[in-house]
């Protein structure tokens with residue numbers, strides 16, 4: 001499973017990259033706003049800065065909601081850097097834009113997926129990735145991981161190459177469950193990724209090893 005980090009914070013992206021396990025970055029307008037990035041030139045410069053830190057795909061979301069606007073924005077984003085993947089919401093106009101980008105060889109991430117039907121449409125339109133938001137489904141007492149499993153079944157039934165990018169991952173257990181049901185990618189916060197390292201028996205075991213070593217090496 002690929003590990004993407006879901007942030008526009010350059011420091012956190014660098015920290016994840018330094019771990020050596022980072023495969024890409026996802027952003028969205030809320031995450032860009034959280035970092036105070038505004039204005040066309042600043043936004044483009046920020047995406048470029050992210051691409052210079054990581055080796056993998058960087059999702060950059062269009063703001064337009066009409067087909068022509070999405071195409072214009074997406075084409076500008078795609079030429080910014082070869083690692084950019086154009087993120088498009090799952091709407092009627094969005095599906096048309098994904099099909100257009102797919103025909104042009106521009107890679108896309110179809111976002112705001114909350115049902116397997118939406119994921120199926122995005123795959124048919126040629127999306128490179130679909131992003132089901134598992135945490136937001138859990139928030140409304142709906143099984144987010146179950147959706148990933150449903151989409152996995154559907155994509156495997158027909159051999160769709162669209163990758164399932166589990167998004168709105170909130171914690172470490174989400175990451176493990178995504179791997180159990182066969183998500184191709186998960187995108188989450190650095191805290192959830194670092195949480196995978198933690199185990200009290202690792203801490204106590206290491207402390208014991210170091211203490212025993214010190215006893216005979218004083």
Ligand code: G3P
Nearest residue numbers: 006026028135136167168
């Ligand atoms: O990747 C989508 C993500 O940014 C949404 O996460 O935690 O706002 O539901 P969240």
